[in-house]
Amino acid sequence: MKKVSFAEFGGPDVLRLIDAEEPHAGPGRIRVAVRAAGVNPVDWRIREGQMRPALPAALPSGVGLDAAGVVDEVGEGVEGVHVGDRVFGEGVDTYAEFAVLHAWARMPAGLSFEEAAGYPSVMETALRILRESGMRPGQNLLVSGASGGVGSAVLQIARERGITVIGTAGAANQEYLRSMGAHATTYDEGWAERIRAFIEVDAALDLAGAGVVRELAELTGDPAKVISIADPTAPDLGARFSHVAGSMPDALEETVRLIGEGKLHIPVEKSYTLAEAASAHTDSQAGHTRGRRVIVV
Template sequence: MRAVRFSAYGPPSVVEVAEVPPPHAGAGEIRIAVRTSAISPGEIRLRSGELRDVVPVRFPFRTGFDAAGVVDEIGAGVSGVSGLSLGDPVFGMAPAATRGANADFAVLAAWAPKPPAWSWAEAGGAAGAVETATRVLDRLAVRAGQTVLIHGAAGGTGSVAVQFATARGARVIGTASAANHDFLRALGAEPTTYGPGLVDRVWALAPSGVDAVFDCAGGALPDLVALAGAPSVVTIADFGAAAHGVHMSHGAPNTPGADPLALHGLPVAVTLASEGRLRIPVAATFPLAEVAAAHELSESRHARGKIVLQH
């Protein structure tokens, strides 16, 4: 089968599509014939070598965390519990330790039924953003009546976090470039721009202050701490978090500070999608063979929503 991998740190050109043996579902897992899978911003940073001292990798490194497709193999202990059948359309996440979802066949460790309202592109980009949004909003204990600032709200994770936070009854202020403000309004957020003057702009929108900050973009922790206080800020993007007393949330296994994965967010996403309250913004789709171009777009950090590979 075809699978995406890289065998050295470097620019997008080091990513290749190679022929590899297909995986098989182990106990508690399923295998899907992949229709779509997502590009992970974290893996962009892995591939570049930026995280070589934080998250060690073994080459060749197989990429891909999110995927959607049809079930074609069911591991021991699954069917009797979930009622899952061969041919069912699902979306989900590959095991964090092995990944490998950017491939013709992928093993999933967590999954949920594909909502009929979602396209295959939306489903392929959903699971990781849903899990991350749930994990961070849970840690921040976001609930109805609160005001939440989401920094980098137009990206793949931020746009999902906006919808999850509003579904909890929170008021959401989101940062993005001016070109994305109408997009944020459509998701239910009140937009403002990032950069110098952020603290004053947020105070103007929320004179009583914000209760929590979800940082999806990085680069603004002093301002975010000034707005909410370090204990009320969680970042997924800024590796300087500790110097500011801020928690950096990640689910990478066997690494310091990893948080438990919030897999309970997947069925919540299905419910919200069925109610018309959750869409997965897709910035662009690429054929699997053009994965290097997809990495280039992700690296630009100008994508509004998820970048998805079509298989």
């Protein structure tokens, strides 16, 4: 099969499309013929070696955690899923023609493979940091870097829960944030003053790692009310860094529910082929994403 791999840590140029042995579904696992794979910041952070030792990668290593596809092998002990089912979920080395998943759910009706591949890690992260924030209905949440995949999910989940959200993003994504139910402002000079004059902030999320943790702590009045998923140095300022994943099965179940009720939609900004994985990582690292990026197989 074809698979994206890297033999050394480094920039996008270390990614190679290679011929590899097909994986097979062991006990408690399923294998899918991958139709699309999600592109997440954690993918290129692993490739660069940033995630060691939390997520050690034995070289050479494959790439990718999220996928949507058609089940073609069911491992021992697995029930409720059959060959031919359309599923999405989390596994390993998903930038490939076949991948093994350890968490999955049936795709909601009407959802394309391309759309489905963009949800798993994004929704797990969004649900986790909202839970860690302790936000309640009627409170005000500030989201820095709100137009990407996780931000898009946070905005819609918070809206469903009765939480008011103020999101920062580039000028081109202001209307996008408003369409998700958020108050929007740019992150150019004076952004913190604008927010302070507009609303009292109960908690803040740093999704982009843009060096704003100190300002977010000032806006909340307490650095412990700030959670970052992109700045490992956040604890140096008293904020929290969230990197321990929660329950993927629960996240997939909530994803299916929200999509089924018409309360969740994360657009796919751009699709790439397996051979274009390096370009996908380059674009992801550049930021300014609106929604998700995916690899189409």
